[in-house]
């Protein structure tokens with residue numbers, strides 16, 4: 343591995359699912375001169391950070407994993423966060439990735455030097471800068487907890503916990519707990535809290551569409567089949583993939599099938615909630631799919647437990663003792679759980695990125711982020727994004743999308759090294775054409791149908807989701823099309 347002085351072939355930022363996956367694919371291509379820079383002391387990203395009670399994936403594990411690292415031992419259809427973290431750690435050791443990881447290395451910024459074709463990677467805590475021919479920015483969109491902008495937040499004297507930084511030492515027994523938020527994290531946390539706490543008040547701003555979840559334990563015989571029958575795991579994965587792919591028609595696009603999804607969710611609500619007033623409070627007023635669909639069998643029952651209460655009055659302020667709602671009631675709470683999502687940089691970059699000619703990516707993305715096929719950006723050669731702009735699925739596994747991005751970017755990195763390129767950069771006109779088409783297609787999707795969600799900027803620009811099938815997303819990334827790129831060799835020859 344290189345020293346700080348000798349440029350690396352690749353610097354990967356982040357040891358979450360994406361960074362680890364990219365590292366595995368690089369090694370499989372014979373590229374070994376790379377490091378993974380990880381700010382924490384452990385791998386796992388989202389699955390290291392989200393350890394709240396009930397944390398689990400709402401996509402089946404067989405599909406929420408890499409096809410190149412199948413796991414016959416998933417315990418359930420939908421696995422919990424600890425099991426997913428174990429899966430990531432097993433990959434790290436099984437594929438020999440651990441020696442590449444530099445823990446406790448926080449990246450502070452990236453700057454490209456056109457003369458040498460190298461990125462300089464700034465590091466916190468006085469560590470010397472690194473240089474690398476290519477950078478994979480795999481820091482993840484859901485890395486930093488987001489707290490709401492509610493007056494009085496700083497004056498609260500009780501205990502506060504964010505879903506993505508759970509405090510396992512806090513004893514909820516007998517406590518008055520307030521939960522702010524009713525998104526994907528909240529619906530997993532609330533049933534667990536209701537079991538432990540004295541009382542739970544759930545502060546809902548917008549009710550979501552909730553679909554039933556059928557979670558089965560995988561028995562020994564099935565695991566045996568997965569282990570011993572060639573192709574059994576990939577067949578099961580394919581079945582899950584196509585099952586999810588088929589719901590795109592109702593979840594991604596506004597179509598008659600969206601009504602079918604809504605009817606299934608309403609039947610679930612009617613089946614689980616008897617009280618018509620509560621049902622009304624829990625009925626969404628936006629199209630299914632617009633916000634992330636929630637998958638839960640125990641959320642509605644938890645809300646109806648004796649010690650739980652749904653509060654739908656808007657929050658006016660947080661007081662030293664609890665939460666004050668708009669009608670003037672103060673709800674005292676020993677602890678506030680913020681299930682309020684993440685700080686997401688759709689109009690900026692997680693760290694400063696300076697490209698060719700001193701351009702600043704955050705400035706270019708001020709109106710909303712964009713890229714070429716979500717992975718590369720004109721003006722920023724040899725930089726590769728995972729979970730970049732418009733790479734999110736609404737109906738299928740993020741890991742399928744991630745794998746497509748990783749294969750694409752590792753092919754491109756292979757090209758840079760094989761041809762000894764100084765710069766590989768997407769052509770701006772191709773990038774513009776790609777995004778113009780993408781935004782036209784987004785207009786017909788459920789996400790752009792008029793609800794507030796973390797997918798959109800304040801102005802309603804969708805820089806997050808990919809408007810299509812997973813198959814289309816993967817196909818557009820199947821192999822690097824050289825016609826999309828400007829390649830510059832070391833002696834400044836531009837290959838057109």
Ligand code: N01
Pocket residue numbers: 398399400401484490491492505522523524525526527528545546547548634657681682683684794795796
């Ligand atoms: O966050 P969210 P999350 N006053 O942003 C509410 C992934 N994930 O952590 O809807 C009152 O979805 C906000 O209300 P509203 C998944 O991609 C995956 O739950 O904006 N309420 C909302 O209810 C997901 O999409 C899994 O009106 C306020 C909640 O806080 C993403 O993570 C599991 C408020 C935030 O919901 C984020 O999910 C969990 C305020 N001022 C998460 N501000 C899997 O299973 C915010 N809220 C894979």
